[in-house]
């Protein structure tokens with residue numbers, strides 16, 4: 001193994017062998033499947049069972065994997081083949097990752113290179129290579145603050161829905177920084193454990209706002225006095241409040257963004273009070289000349305886009321999913337997955353709270369790194385230069401393939 005990887009492996013080893021390292025026990029470990037990615041060999045070990053968590057801890061200290069996972073699911077026989085495990089239920093989990101969210105930085109810090117033809121670029125990885133149409137890319141990503149803030153905003157919307165629409169209490173919501181550039185939410189409540197994939201898909205659809213209807217089906221016979229009320233729960237409440245806010249505060253710019261032409265936005269701005277009173281408060285959506293279903297739907301779509309939470313839908317519906325374990329290190333950053341109370345979402349700073357390596361400095365040759373912040377220090381930007389960095393920063397840059405240990 002080259003010297004830089006060896007250095008990271010050494011630091012991961014110290015972390016897992018240190019008895020003061022806190023790795024909170026998983027609930028009901030005897031029914032969980034455990035998995036981990038081997039640091040040097042880069043293959044995934046799955047279907048492991050540890051009836052006692054202390055044995056698991058001992059394994060971590062001995063093997064020192066690069067990434068560690070456990071199943072959301074509970075099984076009769078977690079160490080058997082998939083079809084013989086005997087599924088007993090699963091936690092409800094959500095994954096929010098900046099990879100799936102459009103951001104202001106537009107991921108300019110990310111680089112990709114086609115593994116077939118070498119075509120490279122910056123920004124979001126394309127689905128197919130524009131040169132050779134291959135679909136495999138090597139990528140260099142970065143956990144930037146803007147990206148993490150966008151993931152945080154999506155997580156806030158998710159938590160809001162889980163609390164207010166689904167009725168979970170804050171105690172039931174376990175919120176984690178993922179260790180890279182996102183957040184996880186786990187719910188271990190008995191009431192959700194037996195939900196199958198379809199039921200979980202329904203929850204996902206609700207959270208991403210799929211299939212929201214703002215108008216009840218119109219009955220042909222009473223189109224004249226059709227009354228379409230938005231009631232005061234869930235998405236209906238969101239749409240109602242949202243439409244009101246849009247009408248009350250929207251500037252011409254906002255309305256242009258929603259996709260209205262000049263004539264329509266003049267009408268909306270001029271008539272907003274009447275529209276709010278008559279349509280939203282009294283529920284008469286029809287009969288306002290020039291503002292029809294299409295207009296309302298446009299505003300509703302806009303609000304839906306703003307207020308739905310951009311979760312990774314596959315993670316929630318997969319009832320056999322492995323998820324990163326709390327307290328373990330992320331192989332792409334050397335940061336740890338760490339839990340914090342839901343109310344601390346906006347204040348929890350991953351660049352201090354998730355830092356695992358707090359001691360020492362090391363000299364590295366950095367090929368390319370943007371300006372970043374870690375453990376209260378602001379570092380970089382660096383370009384082809386040798387610098388002495390705190391261990392946590394050096395580990396992150398090496399994991400991100402942006403630096404090597406200097407000789």
Ligand SMILES: [Zn+2]
Nearest residue numbers: 114117129132
């Ligand atoms: Zn290519």
Ligand SMILES: [Zn+2]
Nearest residue numbers: 105144146147
């Ligand atoms: Zn970013």
